[in-house]
Amino acid sequence: MPRVSEExxxxxxxxxxxxxxxxxxxEGFHATTMHHVIAEAGLSVGAVYRYFKSKNEIVKxxxxxxFIEIDKRMGAASQREPAMSVLEFAEHAISFIDAQSGPQGAFRMALPVWAEALRDxxxxxxxxxxxxxxxxxFILAAKRAGVSNPEAAGTVLFGLIPAFGVQRLLTGYPDKETFFAGIKVLMEG
Known part of the structure; x- marks a missing residue:
């Protein structure tokens, strides 16, 4: 039998x-079955199960x-020269999440994955x-920006990102400019 290429x-x-x-x-995460995935892919049951043994493996x-994409972007931003201010880093992160919160965006999958992570x-x-x-x-970005308590600041800054994404997905509001303006007001006093 001929060997199948890596491609x-x-x-x-x-x-x-x-x-x-x-x-x-x-369909939504819980309503989707492996049979749905198999039919949508147009492959045989065996072909799909050759790659993934369960729906959870696919979700992972x-x-x-x-995570690879956001890790790459945030990692590069946290090490940028010269170092970004905390506000610049926040704006960069919010812009990325905004771009990923549309109908086909990766952030749309975040909520069901997080919910399933509580169970699995x-x-x-x-x-x-x-x-x-x-x-x-986020902690590294805060440290490089000279924040006095980078652990605390980076942790809170990181928490703002899912907060923005969840609001955008569930209500369609706020836009990134409004959310960022709110962060700026809070940070500048």
Whole structure:
């Protein structure tokens, strides 16, 4: 039997993840079954299960992709030369989340993943690790900006990002300019 190329394997995996994402956004996380994903992908049951043994494995893979992108962006921003001010870093983070909160944005998958992480200990451990790493970027940015208590400031700053995203997803408001103006007012007094 001929050996399948790495490109083919990667393309099939991508096909399954894209199908799952479509299903999760259309049906909701809990209503989506593996049968929905299989049908959307247009693959056989065996082909899908070759890559992912469960829906939770798919969820973790989708979450991993989203975390890779935000980790890359926030990591680079936290180490930028010259160092960003805390306000500049906040604006950068909010702009990224705003761009990811649209109908096809990665942040739309965040809420169901977080909810499932409360129920599934394996996914919970995964999310905990990713959140801790992400919080570290915000703490580093605060430290490099010369904030007197970077641990506290970075932790609070990190907390503002999901707060913005959740409001945007659930209510459609505020826009990034309004949210950032609120942070600026609070920080400047």
């Amino acid at each position: 083919h394997l990667a393309a099939r995996r991508r096909q399954i993840l894209d199908a799952a994402r479509t299903c999760f956004l259309r 893979a989708i979450a991993e992709e989203a 200990p394996v996914l919970g451990e995964f999310v905990n690790g990713k959140f801790s790493k992400m919080r570290g970027h």
